[in-house]
Amino acid sequence: MSTEQDPVKLMKQQVGKAAADLVKSGSIVGLGTGSTTAYAIEFLGKRLQSGELSDIKGIPTSFQASVLAKEYGIPLTTLDEVDRIDIAIDGADEVDPDKNLIKGGGAAHTREKIVDALAEQFVVVVDESKIVDRLGSTFLLPVEVLPMAMTPVMRAIEKLGGKPTLRMGVKKAGPVVTDEGNLVVDVKFETLDNPAEMEKTLNNIPGVLENGLFVEVSDVVLIGAIEDGKPVIREM
Numbered sequence: 001m002s003t004e005q006d007p008v009k010l011m012k013q014q015v016g017k018a019a020a021d022l023v024k025s026g027s028i029v030g031l032g033t034g035s036t037t038a039y040a041i042e043f044l045g046k047r048l049q050s051g052e053l054s055d056i057k058g059i060p061t062s063f064q065a066s067v068l069a070k071e072y073g074i075p076l077t078t079l080d081e082v083d084r085i086d087i088a089i090d091g092a093d094e095v096d097p098d099k100n101l102i103k104g105g106g107a108a109h110t111r112e113k114i115v116d117a118l119a120e121q122f123v124v125v126v127d128e129s130k131i132v133d134r135l136g137s138t139f140l141l142p143v144e145v146l147p148m149a150m151t152p153v154m155r156a157i158e159k160l161g162g163k164p165t166l167r168m169g170v171k172k173a174g175p176v177v178t179d180e181g182n183l184v185v186d187v188k189f190e191t192l193d194n195p196a197e198m199e200k201t202l203n204n205i206p207g208v209l210e211n212g213l214f215v216e217v218s219d220v221v222l223i224g225a226i227e228d229g230k231p232v233i234r235e236m
């Protein structure tokens with residue numbers, strides 16, 4: 001099968017394009033991280049190139065997002081230079097029926113939460129495999145930790161009933177190091193009944209920078225799906 005026919009790729013492309021179409025000229029745009037948002041960044045670049053869109057500035061949530069923005073000709077800015085973010089587009093690893101999310105599969109959730117939470121409109125882009133009844137059912141919860149605090153943070157997480165695992169690199173010996181130079185612990189909780197409380201409890205552990213629970217941050221969730229063999233977009 002050629003990659004063009006890969007249904008997951010198709011869903012991600014469609015949903016990325018749909019999100020890029022929501023951006024208006026003159027906007028400050030939060031640029032999320034991950035394989036789905038990468039398509040949104042590509043389509044934003046294409047809209048700029050064609051002249052359909054003008055005068056936008058991106059705020060990247062990761063090294064990956066800034067590299068892609070430069071590749072597709074999207075001018076970048078920083079939070080020091082702007083007084084607002086009009087729209088942010090970002091992916092997710094899980095989405096529950098209340099539009100709460102688990103993010104951080106790409107270890108970018110700390111910067112993502114800063115940018116996504118500041119946006120007037122936060123648009124989440126996912127394929128249908130990311131929709132769950134309860135957060136934590138398919139994906140471990142990422143927690144960014146200061147390296148010197150890794151052991152006490154892991155102990156504290158165990159006391160909360162979680163099973164933490166240090167995320168290891170692929171094609172790199174040793175752990176994943178975030179864009180901020182920290183480590184990521186992926187945590188299995190048997191139940192995540194109260195995501196709002198768990199988000200705060202985890203962030204209250206000294207040494208934790210941020211966790212991947214995004215509660216009451218999303219405004220719109222665009223879901224790429226396949227119906228009758230054709231890609232469609234659903235909205236939550």
Ligand SMILES: O=C[C@H](O)[C@H](O)[C@H](O)COP(=O)(O)O
Pocket residue numbers: 032033034035036037090091092093103104105106107108109112
């Ligand atoms: O840290 C990474 C991010 O939270 C991503 O947005 C998330 O992992 C989803 O990525 P993808 O669209 O590649 O599944």
